[in-house]
Amino acid sequence: MSSTQSLPPSGRDHPGEQAAQDPIRLLAIRDTALSVDEVFAAVGDAAAGGTALFVGTVRSHDGGADVDGLGYSAHPSAEAEMRRIAEKVVAEFPVRALAAVHRVGDLSIGDLAVVVAVSCPHRGEAFEACRKLIDDLKHEVPIWKHQTFSDGTEEWVGAC
Secondary structure: OOOOOOOOOOHHHOHHHOOOOOOEEEEEEEOOOOOHHHHHHHOOOOOOOEEEEEEEEOOOEEOOEEEEEEEEEEOOOHHHHHHHHHHHHHHHOOOOEEEEEEEOEEEOOOOEEEEEEEEEOOHHHHHHHHHHHHHHHHHHOOEEEEEEEOOOOEEEEOOO
């Protein structure tokens, strides 16, 4: 190699190994059906070697009781809180792209309640970032779940 040629960047020096300039591609609270394909497409990035996707669905049971259905409601600040959490994840991991959507309204068993995805240069980072995103969203975003059970009882569950 001549002295005028330079070596290619390695490790975190390469732009593809770093976070993207604006990696938050999609954040929404919706009262319509969610699409895994939409969220997956939103996090596509040529520099990402790993994409992790989490899909939360309405299950038929909770705490030993049969669930007939549920409804989600969100505080008006919910999307702003989602953005705050997304920005924290982007600051902590080399996120190339991030997306999160949560459903509100009445849902049936099997319906998609939340879909989040993160793409990063490597799979481990993608898994960790996606887990942080869904865990923080679940614990910090003001979304409440109202479950109705087959025995006629019901309950409210705070923050997702």
